[in-house]
Every structure is written in structure tokens, then in C-alpha cells.
Amino acid sequence: MSSQINQYDSSISELESLLSQLSLTNEQHNLATTLPSLIYGLQSCKQAISDTTSSHEIRVHCWELVTKAGEICANSAKNAVSRDAIGSSGTIELVTGFLKLNYRNESPSSNVQCLRVLANLCINHEKNRQKTLNSGGISAILSILKHNNDLDVLRTGAGALLNAGLEYDPVNIEIARIDGLSTLSKILEPNNILLNNIENIDAARTTVHFTTRVFSNIASSDEGIKRFADGRVLSPLIHLLSHASSAKATEDDVDILENVVEILENVALDNEKVQEIIVREGLFTNLLDYLEHAKSPSENNEKLKKQYGEWKAVVLKVIVSTTMSDNNMTPLFENEIILKRFFGWLSIGPSRDDLQICADTNCVKLVHEFKVVESLVNALKTSENNIKLQHAVVGIIKNLAIPVQNKSLIGSHGIIELVSPLLDPEVIQPIQLGVIGILKHLSSGDVLNSKRIILGEKSYTSETAMETKPPTPLVRLLILTQKTDDISIRSEGTRTLVNLIKTSVSAAKTQQTHVLDVTTLRSILNTSEIIRPIYDMIIESKYPVLQNEGVIGLTLLVLDDSAKSKERNHTLYFLTNNNTQVSEPNVVDPDNSSNVASSSSTATSISPLLDSLLVIMVNNKDKYPDEIRHNVCVLLEKAIEASNDSYKKYFRDHIKKLLVPLLDPNRVRPISDTLKSDFEKLMQSLT
Structure with a gap:
């Protein structure tokens, strides 16, 4: 074998001898002095591998030498002292070249060691990170990951990208720019890695964890966030959310779950394109499943249980933002299954403590933090002849109107005037009942809303205006309760009248309305x-x-x-x-x-x-x-x-x-x- 190699280039034999010596000695101590010879020999190996006339035996042997040399360099680079010398020796450029030659994984062990070299050289070392970027190392790593399913290669490659991009945006921007997210997404898809490597689950989890951290790095920049508006990226990410929080999940999955939630918060909360993809790709139900079914894998770990509650709060924000996206409201609100689940959170019972926390604060957050009333108003204004949309929006507003903190703000957006025409007798009963619920909740203890119901939203002073004045919400309510045979409408309508009486009679002079107005309200009632x-x-x-x-x-x-x-x-x-x-x-x-x-x-x-x-x-x-x-x-x-x-x-x-x-x-x-x-x-x- 050696004679064959010497016929190609005697320097390969010298490399073989050098590697044997380094293996027997303290490689960290001796590597610095032998780096030029090592690089020279590796360059000869690269030439031999690249030469199409080289025999199979020569290629195999050269890859073996590359593997040994890579292992020595990677081990030495664990020590921060060695990173300057190795990085400035041309090793990064040479290793990148080997990765490009080996993208089809002709030698898996060589790929692993070359990736280890880059991973270790980039630890807390911006110069080496930039050299990796300049040499095409990032694209070479992604190419390796794209064309390989070997778990060791995937794990080491993900680790290399993580170390290279840790607090170093140029690398993360490059990963995003060259469509690296879609390449990495295959690692996140549970069916590809986690479920296919049960016998080596620890390595599989590590691989996925490294990849989620790379995603987190990319999601920390505005440019990176744009790249998440891709179904190929979002689908595996949200599928991973479901997997990491399933009944089979363990505490070892917690780190993965934490990263996924953080990524979703960064990329989906204020990004309508991402939100539309979530709905279009059928991923919205995965978010619902997580919120409803995810439980801490350890009932005795109070800290972990608290974390799960915090993560659910984040996912809830994503759900709400997605729901209120202009282009999502119609498809989501026409989906009766989704709507039932959504309404369930707004009136969740005490049997689910984990969701009760969300329910207690959710309605207030929806109105005050997420400003959903504006979106609901817009939806109602464009909902003519769309019964499903009207029913959905009315149902949401009814539940949002329950908390005291919400009543004034909801009323100030003209909701009362907007929904009261839906009390007309020709409107279907469920919508009528929902509108009555809105009026009942908004009038409870709020004199300004009661005034809006009794007198109407606007004032009419001229004779012409009086002639064309539409019926007030109160008049519409009275007409409906008199004409209907539906007991629930009559009962709830009458309870609304009682609320109006309670509020107007008990209204203090200090409330935000004139005493004369309160007297007028009482007189009408x-x-x-x-x-x-x-x-x-x-x-x-x-x-x-x-x-x-x-x-x-x-x-x-x-x-x-x-x-x-x-x-x-x-x-x-x-x-x-x-x-x-x-x-x-x-x-x-x-x-x-x-x-x-x-x-x-x-x-x-x-x-x-x-x-x-x-x-x-x-x-x-x-x-x-x-x-x-x-x-x-x-x-x-x-x-x-x-x-x-x-x-x-x-x-x-x-x-x-x-x-x-x-x-x-x-x-x-x-x-x-x-x-x-x-x-x-x-x-x-x-x-």
C-alpha cells in the first residue's frame, strides 16, 4: 500500500509516519511544531482523492489519514490555547475542502472528524468563525447534512453550526441566506431522527437539541426571522413541539421543548406571513393540542411544572396572534372544531388548573395586549351574509366582555352599535343569543355601555336625523324579546334589561357621564x-x-x-x-x-x-x-x-x-x- 502511495506522492507516506508519531506522544504539545508538515501531507491527500485516476485503495487510505489527522486536530482544538495556531495554519480551509469532496459521505468517519475540527476551532473564537465562513465552511457543512442520514455526522454537523454561530450573526445570516433552515428542518422532524433512532435516543436528542439552538440563533435577528416564513421549516418545528410534549416525553426532552417555544415566540408572534403558513399548512391544531394536552413529565418537579405553564402562556400568545391575523380569521372562524376549542379556553372549568391560569388572564390579555377588538370589529364589518363568521366573532366578543377590565374598552370600539342589528328577528337564534350575551356583559356595572345600549351610540339633533334614526339597541332588544318564542332569548334579554336597571340606578355621579344622562336613562327604563x-x-x-x-x-x-x-x-x-x-x-x-x-x-x-x-x-x-x-x-x-x-x-x-x-x-x-x-x-x- 505504501509503495502505491509513494508512486503518487511520497508526502502521503510522510504524513502517515507523522500521524503515527503524534498518536504516540502528547499531540497538543507537538502539534504546533508539526502543523506545516501536517498541512502539507493533508494537501497531498486532497490531491490524491480529487484525482480521478487514483485507485480505490489510494482513496480509501487517504480518507483514513484525513480521519486520523482530523481527530488529532479536533482534540487539540478543545484547548483554547491551540485554536489560534491551528486556525491560522490553513487547517480550516483544508478541512472545508475535504467536506466538499466528501459530501456524499464516502467516508463517514472522516466527515465526523472534519466537522469536529470546525466545531472546536469555532468555540469562542470569532476569527476562526469568520475563516470558516470565508472558506465556504458553512455551506459545506449544510451540504453534508443535506446528503447524509448518519446520526454521528448529523450530530457533529449541527454542533459545528451551533458553535460557529453562537453570538456571531454573520454565520447565522449565512445559514439563513443559503436556505440552511430547510436543510436543518429534516433533523427536527420527529419521524426522521427521534423516532428512527430509538436504540440511540441520547445521540438523537443531542442532535435535535443542537439544531434547535441553531434555529434559536437565527431567530434572534430580523433577517433570520424572515426565513421562517416557509412551510418546510415551520412544519417540522411545530411537529417537534407536539412530539417533545407528548405523553412519551421525558425530562430529557425539556431542553428541546424550551428551544422550540422560544423560536415560535420570536418568529410567529408578530409575523403575519408565518401565522398564515401555520393555518395553511394545518399546523394550528398542533398548537391547540400542545396547549390542551402538554403536561410536565415530572409531577413532583414544581420548577418544571411552572416552566410548562410559562411555555403554554407563550404558545397561547402565538395562537391568539395567529387567530387574529386578517387573512386567518375567515378560514379559522369557519372551522367549527377549532372554534369550539378556542371558546373552551375562554370559559375553561376549574378541572384543568393548567388551562385555568390561561383562562383567568386570557380574556384581559386578548383585549389589552393583543388589541383583538380592532380585528374583531373589522371582521364583523366584512361579515355580511357570512353566518359562520358572524357567529364566531359574536361568540368571542361575548366571552371577552365578561372581565370587568374589558368592558369599557370593548364598548368604546363601537361594538354595541355594530352587533345590535343582529338582534333583528330574521337573524338566526344562536347569533341573536350571542349578541344578547354581549349586551348583558357590557352593561353589567358599566354606565357608559348602558347608555350606549339605551340611547344608541350617536346623538341625533336635527329633524332630518331624527326621521332616519335607526332603532337603538334597547328597542331592538325589546322587539326581539316580544316577538320570539325562544325561552332562552326571552330570559337572557330580560336579564339584560335588569342589568341596565341595576347599572343606571346605582350609577354614581362621579362616573364618566353627566348626571342628566343618568336621569334620562332611569326615566327611559x-x-x-x-x-x-x-x-x-x-x-x-x-x-x-x-x-x-x-x-x-x-x-x-x-x-x-x-x-x-x-x-x-x-x-x-x-x-x-x-x-x-x-x-x-x-x-x-x-x-x-x-x-x-x-x-x-x-x-x-x-x-x-x-x-x-x-x-x-x-x-x-x-x-x-x-x-x-x-x-x-x-x-x-x-x-x-x-x-x-x-x-x-x-x-x-x-x-x-x-x-x-x-x-x-x-x-x-x-x-x-x-x-x-x-x-x-x-x-x-x-x-
């Missing part, structure tokens, strides 16, 4: 058109909780100052009118709220409303809790206080005879001291 649905809910509802809300609403109205300024107190009128149908459901515009609807006549011995209240108070069937019975007593007591002599006589005639047995100390069914006190106060008010 204290009318028969508003009281009638509450009247119906108390009489007809099978649910004490709904009846209780109606009782509270009437109590506030009967006490309100606006009742004193009218010809009659409408609540007292309903409480004392014996007609089974007190008034026709004739809705008028609140601007002309003095119009009182006409009465009709099927007389009974007692007002249906008062009769229902007394049934609750007496509670013969033990259906009603003491709370609602107490509230009925308060309503009746306050109604009596507001009554003239005629009304008082009516109440006395119908209530007193029922109170006497309730206060009998010898009654079989005792009552609580609190309720007894309520009955006594009510009896006192009748005297």
Missing part, C-alpha cells in the same frame, strides 16, 4: 315597556334565579326617583292591576317613552305579579331559598312605602292575611330569624 318582560319572567319562569333577578330589578324601579315624576308608578301599576294581560307588548322609541301601551282585560281577583310574589314568599312547596323570599319582602315593603292610600289598601287586603300564619310562633314549619324579621317589617309597613 322606568316604563311599562321595560317592566313588562320582567313581569313575565317573574310569573312564567321555572327558575328561582331568574325570578330573583326580576324581583331585584322591580325593587330598584319602584324606589327610583324617576317613578315620582310620572303620572303613575309603573311598577305599582303592574303589582296592583288584576288583568292577566296588563298591557299589549307595544314597543315605542325610548325618546317618546311617555307613551303608555293600552291595557286589555281579563280580570282576576289579584294581580298576577303580586300573586307570583306571594307564592314565592309563602313557599308552600319549599322551592325557594330564603334569599329570594327576603328580596320579595324588600320589594313589597318598598312598593308599599311608595304607595298612595289606594295602593296601600290593595296590598293590605292581599298580603296581610298571608303574613299572619307565617308569623304564627306555633306553625309547624319554622322560619329563620332573618326571614321572620323580614315578615315583621313587611307587616309593619302595612299598618
